[in-house]
Amino acid sequence: MHQLCIISRRYELYRQLIENAALPELALTDNPAEATLVLADPPLLTGRLEEFLNLHWVQSTYAGIDALIRPGLRKDYTLTNIRGLFGQLISEYVLGLLFSHQRHFARYHEQQQQGIWRQHHYNSLAGKTMVILGTGTIGQHLAQSARALGMTIYGVNRSGETPNNSFARVFPIEQLTGVLPQADIVVSILPATELSNDVLNAESLSHCRDVLLFNVGRGNAVCEPGLIQALESGAVAHAFLDVFKQEPLPATHPFWQHPRITVTPHIAAESFPEQVMEIFKTNYLRYVEGKPLQFQIDFERGY
Structure with a gap:
């Protein structure tokens, strides 16, 4: 027994x-x-x-x-x-926030409360380039979903091997800074390993330009001071963070009040x-x- x-x-x-x-x-x-x-x-x-x-x-x-x-x-x-189990849920999280951000839905909700009729310019997600760090089953599902919306998908993993045709190309993680300049959207689904520690830091993010950054993998992948620096420089336009180095995120943490960071309490995929x-x-x-x-x-x- x-x-x-x-x-x-x-x-x-x-x-x-x-x-x-x-x-x-x-x-x-x-x-x-x-x-x-x-x-x-x-x-x-x-x-x-x-x-x-x-x-x-x-x-x-x-x-x-x-x-x-x-x-x-x-x-x-x-x-x-x-x-x-999580590919669908992570895809819903990432794409849902992307839709809301691109189409200014939160801003329109605020305007509704004030009775303001004001239109805001937006762009389609079609034609955007998404770079996904982590090409396992979750990354593959997100790649397939985003590709169906007309996006070009690049992957980053340990080996540089391409798991399926949803990725236009896959790069080894050593070449991360070579692919980041092409990104409109960066999504980290990396596991917590020594290789992924602070992989998204001030230096690597400096190769981005006005990107939308998601971390739905593990909190260790993002260097928190480096992200603040990247937001201040304009390398990152907005960060959507579901995982953190310390959870729950301390009440005094600067991420809570930052106007260009969206914090969710580790709920992207239950x-x-x-x-x-x-x-x-x-x-x-x-x-x-x-x-x-x-x-x-x-x-x-x-x-």
């Missing part, structure tokens, strides 16, 4: 879903010393890893697992995350428990059959 411990802010819902699934040879436990398997929100598990004396496998409820791969944490277990459970069920059945698990994390690469 395999013993599963659930550590999540959605504990009750996950417990109900597990019980309803009636998976073979699986029992629930709240005792970490008994558990061989864990279904967890990574930030909630980080400080408790050492309590699990017989840990074999952790299924993350998030795509982001950076909380579990920090230096000094144990790596003597199999870690899997969830993938393939992990819906019912979808997470489908991945867990598939992986669990593979686990009991001794098959390789899907979406395994390489602790060295960080994804």
Whole structure:
């Protein structure tokens, strides 16, 4: 019998879903010393890893697992995350904010409250160039969606290899500053790795001109003082930020009051428990059959 411990802010819902699934040879436990398997929100598990004396496998409820791969944490277990669920949600977030920004919808709402009839010039997104940092399943979905709107899509990843024809071209991350001058829109979907730390900084962003910047990957990718400098210089016209180095974002942080930064509280793509459970069920059945698990994390690469 395999013993599963659930550590999540959605504990009750996950417990109900597990019980309803009636998976073979699986029992629930709240005792970490008994558990061989864990279904967890990574930030909630980080400080408790050492309590699990017989840990074999952790299924993350998030795509982001950076909380579990920090230096000094144990790596003597199999870690899997969830993938393939967030492309649609991230695309809705990015494109929704793009539409609103380009068409001045917030400004028109303010004018409505004041009874002001005033038109503002706008441009179509067709013909714009979007540079997507991170070309995994989320980046590919966004590329496909943006390309359908008439945009040219360039990708940036570790290898420079092109995953599909939604990208006009893909560049290795070492050539980032070579592609940024062509961008109208920059979207970071990078995972948290040493390679992505502060990749969008004052120097790299200085190669941009009046771009719209989105960070929907991990907060470590953006050098926060560097972004402020890029906004002041005009390299970045507006930044839409959903992830940050420190979350929740401190109330005194300058991003809150900056007129050309839009802050959202890490809501671009939520992990819906019912979808997470489908991945867990598939992986669990593979686990009991001794098959390789899907979406395994390489602790060295960080994804």
